[in-house]
Amino acid sequence: MNDFISASLVINIVLGAILGGCSYLIYVERRLAAFIQDRVGPNRTGPAGLFQPIADGIKLFIKEDVIPGHVNLFLFILGPSIAVFTTMLAYAVVPFGPPDQIQFTLMGMNLDFRFIIAPQIDIGMVFIFAVGSLAVYGIILGGWASNNKYSMLGSLRASAQVISYEIPLGMSIVGLGILTGSLNLERLVLHQAEQGFWGWNFWAQPVACLIFFVAALAEANRLPFDLSECEQELVGGFHTEYSSMKFALYFLAEYTHVILVSLLTTLLFFGGWQFPLIAEVDSAYTGSALVKVGVLLSKAFCVIILIMFLRWTLPRFRFDQLMGLAWKVLIPLGTANVVMVMTVKHFELPSWWMFPLSLGLVAVVGVLSVPNSKTRYGALGMAGGRTRIAADGVLPPGLGKRIPM
């Protein structure tokens, strides 16, 4: 019984934090976008616009939910629900604090509090990928059930993109599996924390970190990878026909995914709750567990801010560049990275070798991607960024000119 109460306590905290976090992230993003574009942003509702998320929530509740007559109703409702549900489910294995168990008494009951919903799952990362892959159903079902051409095209693009980037995402974790000997997220973090600041996986696996971050952004359908809903071409993409709360669910899924991505990046590559001096493995002062939670969340918040900056700084990819990046750059790079880690570990070379070797890999890919001035294609077959698709002559003359950027 006590176990059940402490479990539901953790579950409620996690769900509440995600939902609250999502609504305030939208506010943060709007303020940040305004700052970058030299605007003011929402600042009327409450002090500095802090009540804006609440107002938005109320608006979404009382808006009419238009369900067009031509949709497949069951799948139409199932789409957004799956999108949020699968993303949320991944949080079951994500630790949001140190592996300590905190014991306290609440209303006469002795409760064990852990900073994770399902502790010590050895297949942690595989579980996240498995559940994450299901999220593509939310997009496909939503787009297909809408019975709208924009939605259909958006969902096709989104699913092609999501499944392409799933592969480099998985590849980037294999190196960590070799280094740690486990895919349990708690052990992955502990392994880094035991070695201190220079033991963070980022130092051994910078390429994997980059691949993971890029692929995870693409999975989340965030700009610069939001081809599925690019407003100029497809109106809203797969959620064109959605309104009111179901529309909000898709956005909830996106922001939940952003939080998940930043938490995972922090946990896998930046030492999780470990921070020099204040949050080490053996720091046992009063409240050290809370400090560790704070460290983890602050690191994750930095990653979220980075994601938002990327969104408002970079232009959107073109679809052929998007697919080329996944298949011709990230997958070979991820494979090379795995081979590199494997070789270094097998011949028992010192770990610091991996850092220069990783930089070497990036340099090789960079050189191979430089477009040839004659064909405008790099050795990897990626089109140069400043030419249109028509540069290889598949569109009629006139359309194939260089466009000024």
Next chain:
Amino acid sequence: MIDLVAHLLAFAVGTVVFLSAPLLIGYLVRPSKPGAEKASIYECGEEAIGSSNVQFDLRFYVIALLFVVFEVEVVFFFPWAVIFGTTMQLADTRLSDESRIALSEHLLSEPAGSLDLERSISAASALQLGWLGFADLAVFFGVLLLGFAYLWKRGDLEWVRSANPERNLHSESLAKPYPSTVALGESI
């Protein structure tokens, strides 16, 4: 194990409740004024022509096929990586006895405390196992990369393709300014 499943189930139920609550509350408070225009397909004010269930481009199908191959490959990598990583830790002669016993128990799926130093995996045999894993993956990678190179050469990874299959095989022809072939656009 039951405990873990119960945790996951409780979380799934909690998520469903948290998600259906707003949908239900919204259903109770929001207005509902359906109309013929609202029920029509949104196409920026134009009347929609034909069904949306159109034939889509074959390239999406190819991507899905490739995905299955490579995703299965990645799934094979995960257990391999864990075991190879543990083996390589065991192959280190500087490993302390306690960690050696713990890692051996982990690798052999024995309950904790069931092995002693005698029966745990020695550095020499771990290195042998490591060689096996190394060779295994080298062969696996070799076969896989051969297929990948074939796909690349065949042009299955190119998103922009012309209707003439010959052109896709010779990248130098990409330099030709404006041949008469037509692009396979997204067929709507």
